[in-house]
Amino acid sequence: xAEKRRKFDAEFREGAVRIVRETGRPLAQVACELGxxxxxxxxxxxxxxxxxxxxxxxRLSESEREELLRLRRENAELAMERDVLERSVxxxxxxxxx
Numbered sequence: 204x205a206e207k208r209r210k211f212d213a214e215f216r217e218g219a220v221r222i223v224r225e226t227g228r229p230l231a232q233v234a235c236e237l238g239x240x241x242x243x244x245x246x247x248x249x250x251x252x253x254x255x256x257x258x259x260x261x262r263l264s265e266s267e268r269e270e271l272l273r274l275r276r277e278n279a280e281l282a283m284e285r286d287v288l289e290r291s292v293x294x295x296x297x298x299x300x301x
Contacts, residue, residue, distance in 0.1 A: 219237055223244070224251070
């Protein structure tokens, strides 16, 4: 006879994740105490960790992508300006010493 799946509301899941996160107790122990499958609790904790560490993993939002491109362009421009200034300083030093 198949077991019936239990459904847990968002408040219960958040509370279970908070217990794991704040107490530092092992997942297996917390799962057993709450009467939850260890795999389910592991998935809830992993999802919470992913949301806390960066939203949707390594994907950037459109605004973040645009800002990254702008900053890269600005960085390249500043590097070119720095190189030009370094060359001009070397030229001035050579003129002054000859």
